[in-house]
Amino acid sequence: MVRIEKVHYKPVPVRSLLLEMKDLSELMIDLAYSAALFHDQKLAEEVLEERMPTRRWIDEARRDYYRRRAREEGYRSRAAYKLLEAQKRFKLLRRGDIVVDLGAWPGGMSQAAARIVGPEGLVVAVDTRDFERFSEENIVTLQLDILEDDVVSEVLRVLDGKRADALISDASPRFTGVRDVDMIRQYELSLKAYEIARSLLRRGGSLMVKAFDCDEVRGLEREMRREFEFVKRFIPRAKRKTSSEFYFIALRKIS
Numbered sequence: 001m002v003r004i005e006k007v008h009y010k011p012v013p014v015r016s017l018l019l020e021m022k023d024l025s026e027l028m029i030d031l032a033y034s035a036a037l038f039h040d041q042k043l044a045e046e047v048l049e050e051r052m053p054t055r056r057w058i059d060e061a062r063r064d065y066y067r068r069r070a071r072e073e074g075y076r077s078r079a080a081y082k083l084l085e086a087q088k089r090f091k092l093l094r095r096g097d098i099v100v101d102l103g104a105w106p107g108g109m110s111q112a113a114a115r116i117v118g119p120e121g122l123v124v125a126v127d128t129r130d131f132e133r134f135s136e137e138n139i140v141t142l143q144l145d146i147l148e149d150d151v152v153s154e155v156l157r158v159l160d161g162k163r164a165d166a167l168i169s170d171a172s173p174r175f176t177g178v179r180d181v182d183m184i185r186q187y188e189l190s191l192k193a194y195e196i197a198r199s200l201l202r203r204g205g206s207l208m209v210k211a212f213d214c215d216e217v218r219g220l221e222r223e224m225r226r227e228f229e230f231v232k233r234f235i236p237r238a239k240r241k242t243s244s245e246f247y248f249i250a251l252r253k254i255s
């Protein structure tokens, strides 16, 4: 007589198995990357977002994906894609524009801006850190601390007194992990960038400033609405999902 044994199946922990499979993550990033190369950004995002099991995972995949694109497309950092996405949505920059980029090191956004404004335009990249030489001839660098130095005079000197068409600020502090401290430091930089923009931007000029949400930032937003015809909060796809950063996009400076 054949004895039939009762078989007990243990449920397979699919989720945790998937999380541990490094190859799978590589495969997903490859898929997303191929989709992007075929100009299907939506599919790339879907692959990265919807098929990925955890937030941390999405973050890592997303960072790898943009890092890889940046390497391939000759940008120094994935921050370039934040500006490119904003440009696509809001048309911040035009060919021939003068752009001031604060907190610009290592320079991905400056490179993206330089490609948009072309050889007849100019990008002034400012950071406390020393830049590696750019091959783009329309990028000028200034090593300055925006909280301490007279950035307005220094930039105006480079521009022979001309005002800028756009100002970008991606300046952010070295984070301590203490939320209140990081918030206030980021706020100081956002506020300073805004004050510099008020002095440097021509009438009709545009602004993109990194910020974190807090009470003070809401005050800054109200102030911006008095100075610009259009103000919107923008969260780029290339940002980490877990960070609460966003950018103010302000268009058409009134005076």
Ligand SMILES: C[S@@+](CC[C@H](N)C(=O)[O-])C[C@H]1O[C@@H](n2cnc3c(N)ncnc32)[C@H](O)[C@@H]1O
Binding pocket: 076, 077, 079, 080, 102, 103, 104, 105, 106, 107, 108, 109, 110, 126, 127, 128, 129, 144, 145, 146, 147, 148, 170, 171, 172, 173, 174, 189
């Ligand atoms: C997120 S990184 C910028 C990345 C850059 N936008 C890119 O495209 O590669 C933030 C930068 O802000 C700069 N920064 C922070 N505080 C600053 C200050 N007080 N003055 C000038 N730059 C500052 C840092 O040195 C750092 O390079």
